[in-house]
């Protein structure tokens with residue numbers, strides 16, 4: 001059996017990470033989504049424990065101090081973190097665990113978890129990115145500005161990732177990510193019990 005691994009998906013706000021992750025989760029039953037903790041206020045469509053664990057800043061900082069996060073970062077004026085225990089338990093069961101996190105978090109994972117796979121999701125154009133952030137209509141004008149400026153900074157980090165996927169159409173992006181997962185599962189190093197029976201020509 002292949003070992004579980006971390007699949008890190010990053011991309012600027014408006015690149016469509018949420019939509020792509022959801023579509024991917026619906027198609028694949030061997031992927032578990034890691035629900036992050038955040039100090040951000042929930043959007044009207046979001047539910048605690050489903051989209052995020054919405055925490056007070058005090059509680060978040062306590063958990064961080066107690067080493068309960070695999071990584072954590074301050075993104076667009078709020079704290080975000082990946083709960084460690086859940087992720088490690090799922091990996092232990094052979095699951096692929098999807099972390100939808102920002103570049104700061106991805107760099108922390110890269111340092112500590114060499115076997116993780118890193119995908120950067122790109123919008124087809126920066127104009128389209130801006131349209132998507134505006135269309136969502138859930139952020140204040142100030143927050144939209146912060147997110148758009150951060151998008152440019154985040155794009156500088158694409159070179160730190162293993163793969164890029166362009167989200168022109170959700171279906172295309174999901175197909176690309178499925179192809180990446182498929183080949184990652186075939187990596188010899190992910191199969192401890194593989195036996196390669198190679199016989200030399202001539203039967204030696």
Ligand code: 5GP
Pocket residue numbers: 010011012013017036037040071072073075076080081082100101102103104105106
């Ligand atoms: P949003 O507020 O739009 O849900 O997310 C804002 C940003 O925070 C996105 O780039 C998202 O990927 C990132 N994010 C969400 N959860 C985590 C997390 O646990 N850790 C880190 N580092 N970033 C996160």
